[in-house]
Amino acid sequence: MKILLSPAKSIQQNPEFPAVNFSTADFLGESEKLVKKLKKYSAKKLSALFHVSADIAELNFSRFQNWESPTELTNQAIPSIYSFTGEVYRGLDVKTLDSSRVDYLNDNLRILSGLYGLLKPFDLMYPYRLEMGTKFEVTPKISNLYQFWEDKITNKLNSEEKEIIVNLASIEYFKAVNTKKIKAKIITPIFKELRNGEYKIVMTFAKHARGEMLRFCAENNIQNPEEMKNFTKSNYTYMENLSSDTEWVFAR
Helix, strand or coil: CEEEECCCCCECCCCCCCCCCCECCCCHHHHHHHHHHHCCCCHHHHHHHHCCCHHHHHHHHHHHHCCCCCCCCCCCCEEHHHCECCHHHHHHCHHHCCHHHHHHHHHHEEEEECCCEEECCCEEECCCCCCCCCCCCCECCECCHHHHHHHHHHHHHHHCCCCEEEECCCHHHHCCCCCCCCCCEEEEEEEEEEECCEEECCHHHHHHHHHHHHHHHHHCCCCCHHHHHHCCHHHCEECHHHCCCCEEEEEC
C-alpha cells in the first residue's frame, strides 16, 4: 500500500539525522519552473501571496533567490522526512524510529508538496513555503497549483501499482490527487473526539493522530490496511459503527 501525507509549514533548520541513501525528487524540473516564476516576486508580493508576515516573506524571498535543484546533500538540502516539523510530524517522531522502520516509510510513504509535487521520504529538499492551496498563477492557462500538479501526481501514484492508498493527508493537499483517475482503492482514516455526546474532529488532535498512525504502520511493517484497525495509540479505537468502506473512524 501507499500512504499519503501533507507537508508542514514549519521546517527544521540544520537538523541532525542518520545516514540514509538519499534520493532526488521526481519532479525537480517542474519545481524549477515554479521557482523561476517565484523569483520574480518581491518580498512584499510574497507576503501578500502567502498571507505571511514581512519577516517570513523576506526569509522565503531569500530562499527562492538562492534556490538550486537539491541533488546533493548539504546543510540545507536534506531528506524530506527529517525536514518537516508540526503536529503530524511530532506524532510520527521519525528520529526515534530505527533504520528498518524508516526504510518502511521510504518504501510506502509519499508526501504531497506544493513545490515538489510528490516527495519520497529520502528525497532531498530545501526549506520552502508554497502551500498547495496558494492562489498562484503558474501560466495564463494554469491558474493554481492543483491544475499544475494534479495529472503529474495522479499518474505517478498510478505508476506505482499499489492496490490501496491510505490517505493521511489534509483536505487541502489531497485535493491535488484526481481520485476519479486513481486506480487504487482509497482509505481515509478519520480521528474524532467524544465531546458532549458527539464525536467531533479536533484538528490539532487529528493531525497528531495521523502521525501516530503512520508511526504505527512503520513499527508494525503493515502491508495490509486491515491491520490498521488495531491502532490504539493515545486511546483511539476503531469505530466500525461510524465507519464506511473508505472512511475509517478512530475515536476516543
